[in-house]
Amino acid sequence: MDRTQLIEATTEKAADDDGRRTTADEVERVLDAVFGTVEHPGSIAEALRRGEEVLLGSFGRFQPDGGTAVFRPGRALTEFLQGTTG
Incomplete structure (x- = not known):
């Protein structure tokens, strides 16, 4: 599964009980914030660098x-x- 497929799969799983779907752009922003990009480290990388x-x-x-x-x-x-x- 590549990044695009992960975003698509997560978008499908993130629908709420009323059927409102999280957008692919929203999922992408969250994944970038958690895991990071080449240009910007995510929350996990920053914590690991601090020894956490x-x-x-x-x-x-x-x-x-x-x-x-x-x-x-x-x-x-x-x-x-x-x-x-x-």
């Missing part, structure tokens, strides 16, 4: 590790990928 860990609930965590980042999947993501959850 970024915990995303049971999805997983990003941790700084000697000038790089490590992602450790959480329980919910692991169980989903293993097919042990609905």
